[in-house]
Amino acid sequence: MRRVFEDELNDLHVRFSEMGMMVNEAIYKSVKAFINHDKDLAREVIHEDKHINEREVELEKASFEMIALQQPVTTDLRMIVTVMKASSDLERMGDHAVSIAKSTIRVKGETRVPAIEKDIADMAEAVKEMVEQVLDAYVKENDKKARQIAEEDHGINDFSNNIYEKCIDEMTRDADTIVGSMDYMFVSSYLERIGDYVTNICEWIVYLKTGKLLELNSNASEDEF
């Protein structure tokens, strides 16, 4: 029984990590499509999102069955709960990749601003690195690393503020860039939110290892006000 349970738990981990890689690829492709104005690639991201959603449902079902049939406690239960919770975060990260892809398809040849597109590409690169780091921390159950990922700056806010300022400048200077700049703002906000989900997953890794539920580096902090 224990043997079966451990195999199942291992399988759950593997499928969760795979889901993470699917999501990371979706984010990467969606930004690439946006920057290169590649509507076919954007459609691919939208199309492939259903596999991510299916994987989430699979993980939900497997988790539920493992709890119901094997009645795990303490660490084992915590592992399953982590997958249950963190898979929702991954699924929503995938949804944001879809939103970026949809922005790409919506674009109708407006005046583009290469300097801002460069910032978006750099921001996406930083987000992609966060996603890769968090998947690695999950696989290694490295709660220290998870805390570090959540607490480090990664420059996401700087990218976001910078893109915001540049968009305002461009729109004020040349009204033809308004529609395109709105898209830049949306894409930047989706990337920012993907970063927030990475922080959520970090919280789940800390929970997995320590049993403690923390709020790491929340954007909802009131310190600023």
Place this chain on the structure above:
Amino acid sequence: MRRVFEDELNDLHVRFSEMGMMVNEAIYKSVKAFINHDKDLAREVIHEDKHINEREVELEKASFEMIALQQPVTTDLRMIVTVMKASSDLERMGDHAVSIAKSTIRVKGETRVPAIEKDIADMAEAVKEMVEQVLDAYVKENDKKARQIAEEDHGINDFSNNIYEKCIDEMTRDADTIVGSMDYMFVSSYLERIGDYVTNICEWIVYLKTGKLLELNSNASEDEF
């Protein structure tokens, strides 16, 4: 034992519903603060968000302990899993209320557009109604109602498209409205996302009642492309 379990389960339901009401109030207050340029009320929303976060942690802990100690199966387990999952959705809805509140505090007396603010107030009213309906459907475990809430239009997309068009028009017509219009766009996108979370909770209510994991009325649908 069964008696204790049922009391605990009932308590879990009550505390989840209370959390829903806290979140609904946060959304309501945040939009009111935004429309009335009321920075004190906005600060109140930001300050009170910690109670919502604490409640989520409480619900997580209670759910975990109930699973570990009482080893529930089938319907009972499903109820606990629903609270575990849906409380994350509520918590994130609260985060979006905080984002709206932060937009209010950021505003520095830019040129405002009353017509768009009216649309935002109406959109917020529609979202608030969705939130109230979903909490009611949860309490009554009414999966039909939950499907209906998720599948009905509620006009959220219309509001959002309408606000987008109006913002583009205003920004093009008068560059002084650019900064303010960006805030309108952000607030509208937060409200839209709160609507998406309502749909997630609807999915959990269907799951609670039927054991089926569905994707209801996903914005990630590829039909449009």
